[in-house]
Amino acid sequence: MVSRVMASLAEGHLNVPIVCEYKPGASGALAFSFVARRPSDGYTIGHAPVEIAIVRSLGYADIGPSDVSLICLVSKTAPALVVHPDSPWQSFEDFIAAAKAEAGNIVMANSGIGSIWHFNILLLEQGTGARFTHLPYGGSAPALVSVIGRHSDAAVAAVGEVISHVRAGSLRALAVFDAGRAGVMAEVPTTHELGYPIGAPAWSGFYGPAGMPAERVAMLADAFEAAFGTAEWADFCRELGMEAHYLGKEDFAAFALEQQRFFESRIPQLVRLEIP
Amino acid sequence: MAEILAGLSAVLAWQVLGFLAIGVCLGAVFGALPGLTATMGVALLTPLTFWVSPEQGLAMLLGIYCGTIPSGGIPAILINVPGTPASIAASWDGYALTRKGQAGLALGINALASTTGQLTSIAFLAFLAFPIASFALRFGPAEYFGLTLLGVSLMAGVSGGHVLKGVLSGTLGLALALVGLDPMTAYPRYTFGMSEFLDGISFVPVMIGLFGLGEVLVQISDRQAARASAAAAIGRVLPRIADAKRMARATFSGAAVGTMVGAIPAAGGDIGAVIAWEQARRTSSDGDSFGKGSLSGLAASCSACNAAIGGGMTTMLTLGIPGDAVSAILIGALLIHGIQPGPLLFANNQAFVFSIVFPMIFASLLIMVIGILGAKPLAKVLSIPAPWLWAGIIVFGTVGAYALNNAVTDVWAMYVAGIAGFLFRKTQIPLGPLVLGLILGPLMESNLRRALILSRGDWSAMLTRPILLVFLTATLLSLLWPLIRARRGAAKRSQGRIPDA
Numbered sequence: 001m002v003s004r005v006m007a008s009l010a011e012g013h014l015n016v017p018i019v020c021e022y023k024p025g026a027s028g029a030l031a032f033s034f035v036a037r038r039p040s041d042g043y044t045i046g047h048a049p050v051e052i053a054i055v056r057s058l059g060y061a062d063i064g065p066s067d068v069s070l071i072c073l074v075s076k077t078a079p080a081l082v083v084h085p086d087s088p089w090q091s092f093e094d095f096i097a098a099a100k101a102e103a104g105n106i107v108m109a110n111s112g113i114g115s116i117w118h119f120n121i122l123l124l125e126q127g128t129g130a131r132f133t134h135l136p137y138g139g140s141a142p143a144l145v146s147v148i149g150r151h152s153d154a155a156v157a158a159v160g161e162v163i164s165h166v167r168a169g170s171l172r173a174l175a176v177f178d179a180g181r182a183g184v185m186a187e188v189p190t191t192h193e194l195g196y197p198i199g200a201p202a203w204s205g206f207y208g209p210a211g212m213p214a215e216r217v218a219m220l221a222d223a224f225e226a227a228f229g230t231a232e233w234a235d236f237c238r239e240l241g242m243e244a245h246y247l248g249k250e251d252f253a254a255f256a257l258e259q260q261r262f263f264e265s266r267i268p269q270l271v272r273l274e275i276p
Numbered sequence: 277m278a279e280i281l282a283g284l285s286a287v288l289a290w291q292v293l294g295f296l297a298i299g300v301c302l303g304a305v306f307g308a309l310p311g312l313t314a315t316m317g318v319a320l321l322t323p324l325t326f327w328v329s330p331e332q333g334l335a336m337l338l339g340i341y342c343g344t345i346p347s348g349g350i351p352a353i354l355i356n357v358p359g360t361p362a363s364i365a366a367s368w369d370g371y372a373l374t375r376k377g378q379a380g381l382a383l384g385i386n387a388l389a390s391t392t393g394q395l396t397s398i399a400f401l402a403f404l405a406f407p408i409a410s411f412a413l414r415f416g417p418a419e420y421f422g423l424t425l426l427g428v429s430l431m432a433g434v435s436g437g438h439v440l441k442g443v444l445s446g447t448l449g450l451a452l453a454l455v456g457l458d459p460m461t462a463y464p465r466y467t468f469g470m471s472e473f474l475d476g477i478s479f480v481p482v483m484i485g486l487f488g489l490g491e492v493l494v495q496i497s498d499r500q501a502a503r504a505s506a507a508a509a510i511g512r513v514l515p516r517i518a519d520a521k522r523m524a525r526a527t528f529s530g531a532a533v534g535t536m537v538g539a540i541p542a543a544g545g546d547i548g549a550v551i552a553w554e555q556a557r558r559t560s561s562d563g564d565s566f567g568k569g570s571l572s573g574l575a576a577s578c579s580a581c582n583a584a585i586g587g588g589m590t591t592m593l594t595l596g597i598p599g600d601a602v603s604a605i606l607i608g609a610l611l612i613h614g615i616q617p618g619p620l621l622f623a624n625n626q627a628f629v630f631s632i633v634f635p636m637i638f639a640s641l642l643i644m645v646i647g648i649l650g651a652k653p654l655a656k657v658l659s660i661p662a663p664w665l666w667a668g669i670i671v672f673g674t675v676g677a678y679a680l681n682n683a684v685t686d687v688w689a690m691y692v693a694g695i696a697g698f699l700f701r702k703t704q705i706p707l708g709p710l711v712l713g714l715i716l717g718p719l720m721e722s723n724l725r726r727a728l729i730l731s732r733g734d735w736s737a738m739l740t741r742p743i744l745l746v747f748l749t750a751t752l753l754s755l756l757w758p759l760i761r762a763r764r765g766a767a768k769r770s771q772g773r774i775p776d777a
Contacts, residue, residue, distance in 0.1 A: 028402055033471070058462075061469055107730060113462035135417075135729055136460050138722070141604065145597050151416035151730070164596050164616050240611065
């Protein structure tokens with residue numbers, strides 16, 4: 001969805017049509033490998049979600065941000081912790097206290113082992129000392145449904161994924177895992193404010209095969225930057241609860257590598273935490 | 277009342293009707309081509325709707341959705357290749373009718389029962405949305421497990437007499453469903469180190485291969501037989517009144533089953549149609565004819581897979597939760613048009629509900645007209661010389677398998693499945709159970725394991741859940757039913773009241 005909207009906005013600037021192809025599979029690993037193998041002429045580029053910095057640590061594919069030409073980053077979205085509105089936990093502190101009091105008593109639905117939101121739950125356990133019973137689902141939507149239907153107690157998913165349910169009163173948001181508050185849920189405190197500096201946001205950007213000529217990268221980055229500046233992009237991000245966030249080539253590369261190091265250092269230790 | 281009129285008048289603008297018609301026609305094409313699914317149709321065309329007004333865009337997307345599923349039954353009936361996974365059950369009786377020279381009638385029933393199913397489910401959506409949605413929300417892991425267990429137990433029913441071979445085929449389907457990342461631990465299983473297998477075996481290419489390519493290979497190998505039946509008659513399109521009356525019960529109970537199953541997130545028309553078909557078979561006085569060209573069997577499955585549309589929309593609109601993959605994309609499309617599905621929308625904005633209901637009614641009627649008028653021309657496919665038809669099926673199957681995920685692996689999967697389908701048919705191992713196992717396996721496994729996580733590994737705790745108990749009872753009945761019936765039949769025969777049929 002992000003890539004399609006971005007493509008339609010950038011087309012005008014590039015004066016060529018952009019054809020979007022879906023390549024699902026293995027957290028994006030198949031798509032990353034596919035793009036990396038294409039000719040580096042700038043005519044095949046990919047949309048890279050945060051998973052490009054994760055798949056190697058998970059062993060899905062031997063590819064990472066340093067194996068491709070990063071172009072730019074266009075959006076970022078923070079995770080949020082939600083519970084059922086009828087649950088006894090009114091605040092993040094209540095919730096953590098309950099989770100510490102009886103380890104494993106709270107059932108935490110996640111959007112799949114190895115997904116970015118699952119890591120955030122593990123970071124939450126590590127950062128606060130709370131312990132949950134993990135209930136994996138295939139994606140955020142069914143995980144949230146299980147909280148709404150009271151089959152599990154809590155879930156962590158993107159602000160944009162929970163916002164509609166929070167507005168409708170079918171979920172209660174306890175915290176956003178970020179340094180600053182989310183624009184669409186300004187009333188919800190952040191973990192940083194509450195004294196737990198945890199959280200790994202999801203982000204998304206564009207990349208091409210390694211060795212793309214610098215002027216092609218610059219041209220594409222300009223087109224995406226122009227698309228980024230449009231009112232349509234701002235509207236789209238607001239609707240989906242994402243933060244429109246732009247990083248140019250160098251900043252994106254530095255950020256993506258730092259993310260990869262973060263996941264490489266944390267995943268082995270978090271996975272140990274998961275499977276005793 | 278004012279809301280109903282407002283909804284109706286919004287649809288009656290010619291631009292809206294025009295986009296609706298375009299959507300229905302595009303949907304009909306997507307549905308009829310195996311490999312191109314309703315999900316893909318809606319996903320590909322969603323960006324196109326950004327440039328039109330929300331009413332027009334919505335009408336087009338709903339048109340695609342309502343057009344795809346009925347037309348998916350057309351190739352299922354004519355060439356035994358389901359156009360969408362939802363029409364698998366339709367191929368069992370539909371293709372049997374075609375082989376009997378009643379292709380026209382099968383297409384006519386498909387059109388009529390599909391629209392009946394859609395309209396019934398739309399009525400549920402308009403008047404009973406909240407009760408249905410709250411029922412759907414009660415489905416936790418244990419209930420899903422019960423539903424899928426019931427589905428898997430139908431293997432015997434869809435085996436057409438070869439029960440043991442059916443169980444073999446179904447178990448193979450379940451085994452294939454294990455390939456890919458373990459749903460609970462994300463540990464790769466049976467992937468042979470290839471990342472292509474991490475997401476498991478894609479179901480659609482396997483379906484195209486087993487049914488499409490497999491059938492082609494069988495026909496090629498029995499060349500003589502194929503030529504004899506090539507002069508296939510089309511026959512009448514509309515059913516006789518007496519037949520229609522006899523199908524009515526199966527059609528409406530199929531619609532009710534389809535709506536309920538469709539409303540449950542992650543369970544869609546494919547599962548709904550199989551359950552409705554089996555339910556119609558079990559309650560029919562003529563259950564033995566099911567799978568051999570039963571009109572009621574075809575009507576039940578067509579009605580149910582279409583009713584799942586209204587069921588899925590109900591969950592999506594009332595709870596903001598996608599009922600299936602198509603409504604998940606529709607939620608995204610609505611968000612982009614500034615519409616937020618969920619309880620607030622449904623309670624505060626009745627007019628909006630009708631702005632969904634009316635386009636669906638129109639789309640549903642339009643696809644029925646297309647289906648009935650198109651039956652005779654479409655059935656001409658059967659008079660194409662067999663070699664041309666075979667070549668066409670192979671080409672479309674290959675393209676369809678690739679188009680699904682743009683992956684060559686899927687094409688290979690399609691060919692391997694095709695050869696397997698050929699061998700299965702030659703050895704009279706039924707294919708239905710394999711497909712059931714492959715569809716239901718992942719849902720059944722992951723939900724059983726989730727249920728056990730929730731009950732802390734205690735199997736007996738699951739038995740306290742009423743919905744699960746209903747499913748377990750139904751499963752037991754469906755397994756024991758053939759035995760009971762055989763005994764009853766024997767008793768009756770020994771009394772000499774029923775002549776041996």
